[in-house]
Amino acid sequence: MIKLIDENGLRLDGRKFDELRPVRIEVGVIKNANGSAYIEHGKNKIIAAVYGPREVHPKHLLIPDRAIIRCRYHMSPFSTDERKPPQPTRREIEISLVLRRAMECVLFLEDYPRSIIDVYVEVLQSDGGSRCASITAISAALADSGISMRDLIVGCASGKADGQIILDLSDIEDKEGEGDMPVAYMPNLDKITLLQFDGIFSEYEFKKALDLAIMGNKKIYEILRKALMEKYFKTEEK
Amino acid sequence: MSFKRSSIIENLRKTQMLDLLSRQKRLDGRALDEYRPISIKLNPIQKANGSAEVSIGDTKVIAGVKVEIGEPFPDTPEQGLLVVNAEFLPLSSAMVEPGPPDEYSIEVSRVVDRGIRESQMLALKELVIEPGKLVYCVFVDIDVLNIDGNLFDAAFIAAVLSIATAKYDKKIVKEGKEETTKVSLPVRLIPVSVTSITIGDNILLDPTEEEDSVHDSRVTITFDEEGRLCAGQKGGSVGLSVEQLFKIVDLSKPKAEEIRALIKKVIGNA
Numbered sequence: 001m002i003k004l005i006d007e008n009g010l011r012l013d014g015r016k017f018d019e020l021r022p023v024r025i026e027v028g029v030i031k032n033a034n035g036s037a038y039i040e041h042g043k044n045k046i047i048a049a050v051y052g053p054r055e056v057h058p059k060h061l062l063i064p065d066r067a068i069i070r071c072r073y074h075m076s077p078f079s080t081d082e083r084k085p086p087q088p089t090r091r092e093i094e095i096s097l098v099l100r101r102a103m104e105c106v107l108f109l110e111d112y113p114r115s116i117i118d119v120y121v122e123v124l125q126s127d128g129g130s131r132c133a134s135i136t137a138i139s140a141a142l143a144d145s146g147i148s149m150r151d152l153i154v155g156c157a158s159g160k161a162d163g164q165i166i167l168d169l170s171d172i173e174d175k176e177g178e179g180d181m182p183v184a185y186m187p188n189l190d191k192i193t194l195l196q197f198d199g200i201f202s203e204y205e206f207k208k209a210l211d212l213a214i215m216g217n218k219k220i221y222e223i224l225r226k227a228l229m230e231k232y233f234k235t236e237e238k
Numbered sequence: 239m240s241f242k243r244s245s246i247i248e249n250l251r252k253t254q255m256l257d258l259l260s261r262q263k264r265l266d267g268r269a270l271d272e273y274r275p276i277s278i279k280l281n282p283i284q285k286a287n288g289s290a291e292v293s294i295g296d297t298k299v300i301a302g303v304k305v306e307i308g309e310p311f312p313d314t315p316e317q318g319l320l321v322v323n324a325e326f327l328p329l330s331s332a333m334v335e336p337g338p339p340d341e342y343s344i345e346v347s348r349v350v351d352r353g354i355r356e357s358q359m360l361a362l363k364e365l366v367i368e369p370g371k372l373v374y375c376v377f378v379d380i381d382v383l384n385i386d387g388n389l390f391d392a393a394f395i396a397a398v399l400s401i402a403t404a405k406y407d408k409k410i411v412k413e414g415k416e417e418t419t420k421v422s423l424p425v426r427l428i429p430v431s432v433t434s435i436t437i438g439d440n441i442l443l444d445p446t447e448e449e450d451s452v453h454d455s456r457v458t459i460t461f462d463e464e465g466r467l468c469a470g471q472k473g474g475s476v477g478l479s480v481e482q483l484f485k486i487v488d489l490s491k492p493k494a495e496e497i498r499a500l501i502k503k504v505i506g507n508a
Contacts, residue, residue, distance in 0.1 A: 093344045094348050097342075101474065191479050196470060198356040200356065
């Protein structure tokens with residue numbers, strides 16, 4: 001067993017229990033895409049790009065009264081400690097699905113009938129909480145593309161290590177800790193759009209972890225807002 | 239499940255459902271927190287180490303466990319293997335087509351896998367023959383035979399029952415001689431998952447396919463024997479409030495106890 005929290009209550013990377021890793025977001029990084037964003041969240045380095053709304057191919061996927069979303073979350077072979085074969089794993093397919101659902105919560109899909117919105121997420125380097133960082137990047141890319149949205153979405157995990165509820169798990173805390181709870185959240189509507197958890201949580205710990213994740217999400221929301229403002233104020237000045 | 243559906247029928251159905259729910263009624267007359275009858279057939283497959291057929295209402299699944307000897311994963315050299323795989327057979331619904339597992343069946347596999355793994359139902363450390371080289375591998379394969387909503391819980395009960403009742407040939411070295419004896423898997427507890435959906439402000443347990451097709455959110459929570467939460471997954475394309483989520487936890491917990499009592503009774507009678 002590795003000790004994840006020392007006697008002073010500090011974690012292996014020196015953070016307190018409720019402290020986030022550094023988060024940096026850049027909006028508009030892929031020229032060809034309709035919207036795109038890059039996020040660094042801890043060691044995570046992730047690009048998200050949005051193409052569309054555009055014509056649906058193959059045609060049988062089309063829905064007459066709203067847009068459909070196709071999401072591909074993919075990890076580059078060099079993104080992990082050991083090479084990850086390029087073909088999608090079951091984990092990547094499941095994450096693509098939960099990310100898509102999180103997006104469905106936030107987009108006005110009925111504004112774009114008979115069309116498709118393609119969202120591609122590439123994890124260039126992975127760390128704990130890559131699905132949460134991905135949804136933040138996706139949300140920035142969607143906002144950048146100008147598709148109508150109800151709110152922004154941000155993602156942040158909480159979890160449990162050495163019996164304590166902690167915020168924003170790193171790779172090692174995710175692997176060695178006792179629980180992980182990724183949460184994506186719409187801060188203005190106060191709604192959860194993605195929730196998964198594994199590990200062992202008492203009911204009290206579960207509620208505490210959820211509250212902590214939402215608090216972390218609110219902090220990331222401020223960073224995301226700033227990143228979006230940065231891009232759009234700059235463009236106005238030109 | 240959320241197959242592509244006709245948006246007009248979907249909207250009509252949702253309106254009808256919301257109207258019924260405003261009077262606290264469901265299409266099949268159940269209470270909002272009531273499960274459909276659960277029926278269980280143990281060990282229908284003799285060639286499997288353990289198996290169970292589980293129906294919840296018209297949803298029917300069959301799970302089979304095969305225990306084989308293999309290599310451990312490099313990152314867990316001192317643990318046996320647990321592999322859960324679910325497949326929606328094309329015969330299970332007019333909407334399912336043959337082909338490789340799609341994202342929905344992968345989701346069921348992974349939610350069931352996490353529930354069993356994280357609750358520590360199986361003492362995987364006891365399934366080691368030679369650390370880093372040889373371990374017992376527990377393969378749990380789940381076939382979905384008929385789809386009528388709540389595949390998560392049906393698959394979970396079937397998986398848990400087939401693991402809990404499985405017998406495998408264990409190699410034991412006794413006085414220099416190698417012997418095999420039939421033993422049960424190292425099962426420590428019985429985890430239970432409970433699935434609910436929200437439609438508007440209403441929370442419905444054990445949704446049918448018809449209800450599931452118009453859900454806002456879907457939540458599956460797995461509980462261990464001490465009532466602790468060990469895995470969970472949100473589905474659905476509408477945001478969920480924290481209050482609603484806590485209400486779902488409160489509703490699910492006692493239901494998990496009821497289902498656990500049923501599972502234990504079935505195992506006790508085996």
